[in-house]
Amino acid sequence: MKRQYGIVLPNRAPAYSAYMSILNDIKKKMKEGFIKEKTFCELSANAYNGALNGAGQTRYDDIVGIWRRRKNIVLHGAPGTGKTYDIPELAVRLCDPSFMSKGRSREEIIKRYNQLKDDERLTFTTFHQSLDYEDWIEGLRPVVNEASQVTYEIEDGVFKRLCEAAERSKLEGNKYGISPDADVWKVSLKRTGDNDVRKDCMEKGYIRIGWDEYGDEISDETDGGNRNDKGKKILNAYINKMKVGDIVMSCYSSKEIDAIGVITGEYRYDESLPAYKRIRQVHWLIKGKRENIVETNGGKEMVESTVYRLKSIHVDDVKTILEKYGVFIEQEKDDKPYVMVIDELNRGNVSKVFGELITLLEADKRKGSKNEESVKLPYSKKSFHVPDNVYLIATMNTADRSLGSLDYAIRRRFAFIAERPIGLADDRFNAELFEKVSRLFVKNFDEYKASGWDATMRLLPADTLCDEYKPEDVWIGHSYFLMQDEEGVDNTRERILYELIPLLEEYVRDGVLTADAQAVIDELYKQATA
Numbered sequence: 001m002k003r004q005y006g007i008v009l010p011n012r013a014p015a016y017s018a019y020m021s022i023l024n025d026i027k028k029k030m031k032e033g034f035i036k037e038k039t040f041c042e043l044s045a046n047a048y049n050g051a052l053n054g055a056g057q058t059r060y061d062d063i064v065g066i067w068r069r070r071k072n073i074v075l076h077g078a079p080g081t082g083k084t085y086d087i088p089e090l091a092v093r094l095c096d097p098s099f100m101s102k103g104r105s106r107e108e109i110i111k112r113y114n115q116l117k118d119d120e121r122l123t124f125t126t127f128h129q130s131l132d133y134e135d136w137i138e139g140l141r142p143v144v145n146e147a148s149q150v151t152y153e154i155e156d157g158v159f160k161r162l163c164e165a166a167e168r169s170k171l172e173g174n175k176y177g178i179s180p181d182a183d184v185w186k187v188s189l190k191r192t193g194d195n196d197v198r199k200d201c202m203e204k205g206y207i208r209i210g211w212d213e214y215g216d217e218i219s220d221e222t223d224g225g226n227r228n229d230k231g232k233k234i235l236n237a238y239i240n241k242m243k244v245g246d247i248v249m250s251c252y253s254s255k256e257i258d259a260i261g262v263i264t265g266e267y268r269y270d271e272s273l274p275a276y277k278r279i280r281q282v283h284w285l286i287k288g289k290r291e292n293i294v295e296t297n298g299g300k301e302m303v304e305s306t307v308y309r310l311k312s313i314h315v316d317d318v319k320t321i322l323e324k325y326g327v328f329i330e331q332e333k334d335d336k337p338y339v340m341v342i343d344e345l346n347r348g349n350v351s352k353v354f355g356e357l358i359t360l361l362e363a364d365k366r367k368g369s370k371n372e373e374s375v376k377l378p379y380s381k382k383s384f385h386v387p388d389n390v391y392l393i394a395t396m397n398t399a400d401r402s403l404g405s406l407d408y409a410i411r412r413r414f415a416f417i418a419e420r421p422i423g424l425a426d427d428r429f430n431a432e433l434f435e436k437v438s439r440l441f442v443k444n445f446d447e448y449k450a451s452g453w454d455a456t457m458r459l460l461p462a463d464t465l466c467d468e469y470k471p472e473d474v475w476i477g478h479s480y481f482l483m484q485d486e487e488g489v490d491n492t493r494e495r496i497l498y499e500l501i502p503l504l505e506e507y508v509r510d511g512v513l514t515a516d517a518q519a520v521i522d523e524l525y526k527q528a529t530a
Contacts, residue, residue: 001047005035005103031426033106036060036089039425041452059455060086063417064093067391070415071363074345076396077419079503080477083395086419087341088113091122094391095337122339123162127348133355136160138379154298154312154379159340164314166338166387167367174329176262176285179245184313185237188251188306190276197276198250202259202287207248208276209306211235216269238278238307239267247318248282249310254301255294259287260318286325296321298380312380335389345394350410360386361413398473399512421477422453428484430492436524437500440464440517441475464517474512476503496528 001007007029009022026043029035036058037043046058067073067090075083092112093100099112116122125131133139134157141155156164168180187207190197201207211231218235242248244263252258265281273279294301298312319329351358356375359365365373366388374385394414396406421438423431438445443460451457459471480500483492504521507513 005029027425027427029103030424031428033089033109034103039423039453042422045452060089060093063090066415066417067094067393069363071366071390072361072392072394072414074394074396074414074416075419076398076416078399078421078473078475078477079397080479081419081421082477082479083397083419084343085479087393087395090393091116091339091341095121095339116339120162120165121336122341123158124341124343125158126343127345127350127353129348131348131353133157133353136353137355137357137384138377140379160384162338162340163384163387163390166390168315176283176329177245177264178247178262178315178329179243182246182262182315183242184247184249184310184315184318185242186251186257186302186305186308186310187248188304192251192253198258201250201282202284205284206265206279206281207250207261208273209234209238209278210276211306212275212277234306234308235278237309238280241309242267242280242307247315248280249293249313249318250287251302252290254303255292256290257293258289258291260285260322261287285322285327289325291321291324293321295381298382338387338390340390340392342392342394345396346400346406350406354410357384357386358409358413360384361392366390418455418472419477420453420455420459420472421475423449424478424482426482428482429478430481430483433483433492433496433524434478434481436520437476437481437504440504440513440520441471464514464520466511466514469512474507476500493528496524501525501528 001009007026010018013019014022023040026035026040030038030043035043037046042059063073075086077083088109092104092109095116096112100109104112113122117124136157137160138154138156140152142150143153144150187209189195189201189207190210197208211234214231214235218232218239242263244266246263248261248263249257250259250261261282261284263280264283265279268279270277270279293313296313296317297310300312322329354361360373360375363369364371365386367374367385368388372385374383376382377384392414421434423429423434435445435449439462441462441464442448443462448454448457448459459475461467461469461471465471465474480495480503483495484490501521501524504513504517504524508515508517508521
């Protein structure tokens with residue numbers, strides 16, 4: 001207790017009142033999440049095993065260990081067993097073990113979990129029957145261009161965006177000043193081909209654009225006249241959205257660039273120039289080249305617009321072009337874990353969503369592994385792989401048989417971890433009601449309880465459970481029996497009438513429970529309405 005949670009217990013057996021005070025304090029810390037074990041039996045077992053092994057190893061540590069090795073895990077179990085509840089704890093332990101080295105409350109863990117989301121190291125999504133490959137990896141999406149015409153652009157899906165974030169190199173401190181979150185921009189220097197402005201920009205280390213008639217300052221009051229405000233949109237991108245550390249590509253023709261540089265200075269307006277007075281300082285990495293970027297740009301040629309962001313080109317693409325011309329960016333790979341959370345995995349058509357990428361999820365097929373694999377994506381035609389520091393965690397409701405089971409190809413890529421109902425050391429937990437309902441599913445409930453809710457113990461089906469079901473797949477979980485809300489209001493009546501009874505009656509209708517279970521359901525109804 002002292003080593004794991006900093007709780008100092010007396011050296012001698014205390015008086016009864018002091019002993020009860022200690023127990024109540026431990027129960028309070030369990031409720032708050034400061035103590036990770038959910039029952040006194042689990043706490044005692046972990047303390048004993050910790051003394052033998054020299055370290056306090058919790059159930060969460062075991063799961064994270066499996067997760068690190070396998071890369072992809074599924075928490076599966078019946079409703080209310082805490083699958084989604086456990087995800088923040090597991091994700092924070094994986095991503096920030098130093099944060100979890102001290103006892104943390106549930107509130108602190110959730111705060112850190114949300115911070116990981118904000119830092120784009122963790123993405124949460126829910127699978128459903130309409131989700132497909134285009135949402136997950138990449139697809140075509142309609143967009144309205146500056147001429148108010150509808151065109152189609154390749155848009156990255158949620159998993160591809162996470163993989164790109166995971167693989168993005170740490171660029172802080174590189175000698176060229178490239179930002180870690182650099183955007184890639186196209187700029188036209190006067191016009192295509194050789195010209196005086198292009199020559200001046202290459203010699204003096206900057207880029208120049210026009211739209212001089214708008215004047216120096218651009219604001220909401222600036223008159224766009226009959227130009228449909230096209231110039232204002234371009235200048236807003238150039239002045240306000242382009243930032244120091246971004247990468248700029250000089251457009252030589254609709255297909256070719258002639259130079260790549262890094263933005264090193266803020267916007268300025270130079271009145272001494274005869275035209276094209278808007279300047280951004282640039283450090284040119286290569287210049288005087290003729291590099292066709294159509295394939296790199298998702299199969300698209302560049303358009304006339306003076307300045308716009310090249311959404312299909314990323315820093316790694318630029319790095320590849322630069323290395324072709326002998327320019328190398330010293331980089332340190334970002335190996336911090338990046339996590340994809342998938343709720344309700346089996347509600348989606350998993351094979352359709354993952355497509356050919358299902359093979360890339362295997363630990364030994366990740367980038368940098370000995371059996372590294374990649375595929376060419378159907379829309380962008382770019383090579384894609386899954387980085388070694390991407391981890392997937394999913395939940396699966398085993399009671400939802402109507403949506404079918406996962407095929408063996410999917411199952412081989414994930415480690416499956418069962419979440420079972422357990423009794424909780426929590427004042428809000430109604431142990432008597434939990435036991436009454438549990439006996440509808442489990443014959444050896446008393447032995448399971450006496451074992452300290454041993455997750456490896458074989459559960460025997462009760463007589464009221466139909467033969468084709470295993471208890472752990474349908475047994476209603478412990479969260480249904482937490483009868484008080486966060487304000488301490490007792491919701492027992494509402495829980496029984498509107499959550500437990502409807503679910504049990506649905507089980508009877510669907511043949512999960514036999515008709516004999518109706519007697520217990522009737523007892524619950526009398527208890528709630530008495």
